[in-house]
Amino acid sequence: MNELHNLQAGNASTQAHAATERKLRLDRRFLAFTLLATILLSWPLLAFSRPSYIQDSAAYYKGGRAAVTFVMAKVQGLDVSSDGQVASAPGLPAPPPEHSAKKASGVRSITYSVATYLLSAPATTLILLTIFQALCAAIVIVATLGAFGGLPTRRTAISLVLIASATTVAPASYLAVPDIFAGLLIGAMVLLIAAWTRLSLGIRLLCTGIAAFAVTAHASHIPLAAGMTALGLGWVAVKRFYFHDPLPRWTWAWVVAPLLIGGMTTVAVNRVAFGETSLTSKRYPFALARSVNDGPARWYLEKHCPELKYTICTLYPNGLPKGGALEFLWGPDGIVNVATAEQLDRIRAEEPDIVLAAAKEYSWFEVRRISYNIIRQLVSFRPYPYEANLVLDESGTPQLNWSREESPVPLHVISILTAISVALATLWLGWTFIKEREVRPVIALLFLGILGNAVTCTVLSAVAQRYQARVIWLIPLLALALYGAIRDRRATTA
Template sequence: MAPPLLAIAVATGILMVPALWNGSVLFYWDSVDYVYLPFTGELPMYRTMPYGVFTGIGRLAGTLWAVAAAQAFLVAYMLHEALTAFAPRPAWRLLPPLVLLLSVVTALPWRAGQIMPDVFTGMAILGIASLSFERGRLSRLRRAGIAAVTAGAIAMHTTHIAVAAGLVVALAGLGWLLRRRWPDLKPRIGLAAATVAMGISLVVGIHWVTVGRPFITQPAAMLMLARLVQDGIAKRFLDDHCPAGSPYRLCRFRASLPKTANSFLWEGNTIPNRLGGWKAMEGEATEIITESLEEYPLLHIETAARLTAEQALMFRTGDGMVRDVGWLINDTLRRYYPDGYREFKESQQNAGIDFKTMNGVHVTVQAAAQILLLGVLVVAWRRRDRLSFGLAVAILLTLLGNAFVCGALSNPNDRYQNRIAWLAVMVVAVGAARLRRSDEVSPTHGLAAGVGTS
């Protein structure tokens, strides 16, 4: 077996360790929809179909282990290609130790073994960074492979489209701002932008084929309304607009609105359900959001900034990987994956996994890595190391963009930032390797032998 293929295979095996230890693939509350979608094709109005198509791998293979294995392989492949684009040594040499490091100090392998689209977020970002900043390190065929996987990763979740498109726009703006101070830095965003467009086209095409109508995302006003409920903006709006004769049905519940978005949407006999369901409430939710934006713009801006900051600091491992998901997913597993049901019943997750000790390491290391990420930027700027700077700035922009998309436009959860926090650790590791290699080649300057200028 060729060294790169062997390295990818080893990395895939390392990424599978948490799921193998668990005795079952890992589940989140939302996993249930992605388990049954390949069998029923019944798309809930708060989901999109592409990841449901991907989990069809499980239906074809007769086991959800095939989904986890495919995810682990794709992560290993994208890491290998990113190392080829950015690292100073052969990627196959660096891949296994890097994946081992990430498996110890981040949640990456837990994401790879979970039936959720979250593992694809980091893949999409690595793909865009590689396509934007590699310059002659990857063949045309390998760039095409990265673009294909990246487009698929972008399609897996609506937030991926927003984060990826925002990153491409931000990188284009950065290249324009630094066009005179650092002309060689300019990212080549043509293929990256085309890849985002391909991802969006995939979403539209998959929905056209599977649902019968082309769309990118389903109406999401209810999700935003839930965030306004959590932040108190909805309560203020209803207090201002609910005299006798108000057209808003939500006025009936203005004195008893839940404290959290999740309670408003999911817990018990929810207010939306009592008012006819999500579809029946979508129009009213849109009106409340639109009018509140017009009436309280500063409040919305302040709230969005606060939530973005909160989300940026929330990245604990284990969010939603709890035994309680069993009541939601057991019947679905029993019906479609009987062996998977038995595995889950005997799994560590169903017994209850204690992530406290693990998070003592994960949170500390990932927080330190995000601080060191700024150091990588400074050192790379001074040494004119275009690759280190490009990778670091892409990940920094992603961390901020993801915090805004998930925190301000939805509501903060550890799961959202945890899915990409491992990227900061990777950048610091690659930056350290490039710095060390530069020093080995030339103690006096990091530009020797093209290491700093590649």
């Protein structure tokens, strides 16, 4: 039996009856609470009248416009040059100058870029995109509360208010990049691993769809999904072969579904767009940029470039550009602006060798630096500020305009409330982990997922407040859900 069934009663017949009675369904109650959660999560629109943007927000839109233009041209039988340029035609968006399907030097997620373009209304503000993100967050939140403790009206409404007002989930949902989908991936996979038998088929499919889209939305979500899948399969194996407690027949299928569907979708899209059968086609070399920023890759290349002849060595014969990771990638002398598409392809291919060789040569420094950064990342979770707006240039392309006009007070309050709610929830979950054997797998899965997010971001990119803000809200959410389940169990057995 699923671990969570033990929260409802003390014998097998009562457990089965409770499972039937308390199974969460895609009914009016679920939809009503999802709508309420979406509305509550939308307070950033009231406070700031727009989503929060970073440079990537405009880049996703432009990439989506290029992809949609390319596909529409193909469907209508228009000429597409060998470098991916599309001739203009009535009914098609203006051919974006940045578009090049086969010669792209670097891209972000195609699926999220297309979603950004299609959901850019009104007036290219991306508000519809962020409302969609808030809706996905609301589904996972309500499903979590319902799977563990049911959806009693008063308790559920109070929980939704607390989650929306005292965690980072609302600001993360209204940041116009795919950050929130890292948290949704972890939350949905915890449900599919440990609680899927308590969800109706409709809710399971919703969670699977959200998690699968999350896998496609950003390259950093792929190792996160792989780690959660490995944990889930490990849990299934331990339950079956060590405790001789076989789980329901299709548990493994729901565990692997998000990674399998999301991975196959990503490979298929990359194959069509770039002719490459890969999960990470045309990615930017973030791991190399991180290692250069931290030191080991820079020192390694400065020492060994004369004999190794890496592409990046020939690109910078007088030494790598100065500055941090952002300057290394996108600065005036950064590789994105200096390297040709073919050179960047070779740099991507050489990246693992350089990063691993640098880590081996400066192993002690690398271990200390990464360990320190992981700890920093775990406790860094302020919402991203509202410092910029999107404005359209003469060609109708959105560009980032740094305004810094909005009051930061709401986000400062959320940061303080999040720190308090996470600290209290962590203490309570720790005590519950010790006292309540039945919920240990759920708590462990969640915290390992949050740790995995910190490790992934630290190793592949750098420490950033928004990286942990996208997942930290899961801790108060799980605490509220398990509190409801334990309270119901004690009331039933009293």
